[in-house]
Amino acid sequence: MKRYLSLVLLGLVSAWATSAHPTLVKVRVRVILVDQDLNQKPVPFFVVSLKSGAKAAEVKTNLDGTAEAQLPPGRCTISSPKPAELSGKRFSWNIQVSLSGGEQNIDLTNDNAKVEETAAPASSAKVATNDLTGQFKRLKNTVVTVRSESGHGTGFFVDGKGLILTNQHVVANSEYLAVQFDRTHKIVAKLIAADPQKDVALLSVNIAALPNASPAPLYRAGAGRTPVQEGERVFTIGSPLSLDKIITTGIVSKVEPHTIMSDININPGNSGGPLFNGAGQVIGLTTFGTRGVDGPGVSGTVRIEEALALLDQNRARATGTPPPGGEAAPGRARA
Incomplete structure (x- = not known):
């Protein structure tokens, strides 16, 4: 009887530990934009903020535009503290995704970004031409x-x-x-x-x-x-x-x-x-x-x-x- 109760107690403790500390999801973020010539341009050294539950992380992309973080499963908010600039436009992100499984890939692109036009300074508009x-x-x-x-x-x-x-x-x-x-x-x-x-x-x-x-x-x-x-x-x-x-x-x-x-x-x-x-x-x-x-x-x-x-x-x-x-x-x- 004591052995049975011990096994039950051990199972309850394990279940509680699993629920209190869920397996983390390996999140791979890639920031990649398409320019006016339809070329794909990874965005290096770009800071991305991630928040899932009580855990938050801030990562910076590598030369290939990717970064990784470990986060608990569930609803996750991904945002950019500063915008990325390309071809006279600013791109910023504030999206929500659902994390699950062992790994998850998330792309930040033109399609899910907030896009704003940037006005070139009058003094440099003539020389900084895209022609x-x-x-x-x-x-x-x-x-x-x-x-x-x-x-x-x-x-x-x-x-x-x-x-x-x-x-x-x-x-x-x-x-x-x-x-x-x-x-x-x-x-x-x-x-x-x-x-x-x-x-x-x-x-x-x-x-x-x-x-x-x-x-x-x-x-x-x-x-x-x-x-x-x-x-x-x-x-x-x-x-x-x-x-x-x-x-x-x-x-x-x-x-x-x-x-x-x-x-x-x-x-x-x-x-x-x-x-x-x-x-x-x-x-x-x-x-x-x-x-x-x-x-x-x-x-x-x-x-x-x-x-x-x-x-x-x-x-x-x-x-x-x-x-x-x-x-x-x-x-x-x-x-």
Whole structure:
């Protein structure tokens, strides 16, 4: 009898413990927006608040726009303390879902968000344009394809005297260097200086042989300012794969002291190309890209400040060096 009562009591205690401490649900939140070009854009480093019963949690999304929390089952409120901004709109969330089971996935998207239009400041409305067609037409002649013995990359003019910035790994130790402006203009180039640690290199060409070439506007940061903020739209013009002067857009994921991370699509041949902000200023050199398993990858860009030091230190040296001849570069015909 005592043994029977003990078993009953143990069962009641276990039932009470289970009801008092229910199994938690692993909640995976993904914040992903669709821009005006119908591209999916994960929202990184975005704070999401979750409250289920007496338990509340605040999480921040990773580079892929996801975050996780452990919450008790039942009615859950998911909200965003601050809105996310994309394509001139603000997106905020305050939704309720029912949590159950061991795991649950919740997407915060355009469809379940509260959407507000953002008015661009009058002072920046003219330069911060979303007209990528106009930006491309204005900036495409600042970009060249850089060819070496190991392959090709991208570079861009930094002045009207024929100086070009690119990645050091594009030129490496190649004895053969050339730049291709378009299908009919290809000229020899000379290496002026390089910094392998920062992965930047400075080239010189006879710009007189390229009458339509123009220098790219370079961003020069003021005290305490960064060239771009997380969530801002950026674009690059480069020579990916076997193509020339292709425009690609993306969103900044993270700004670090020496690099800028974004979801811009970087392929072999893009290395050394200019990363432009919304105003059409160069804020970095596109350097590497990684592929995501279930979505867009992450791309790394060397900040323009890293390259400006090399440029300023060697500008005088380049001025005193005669530019290479403007004849077509021999040997490596364009593929």
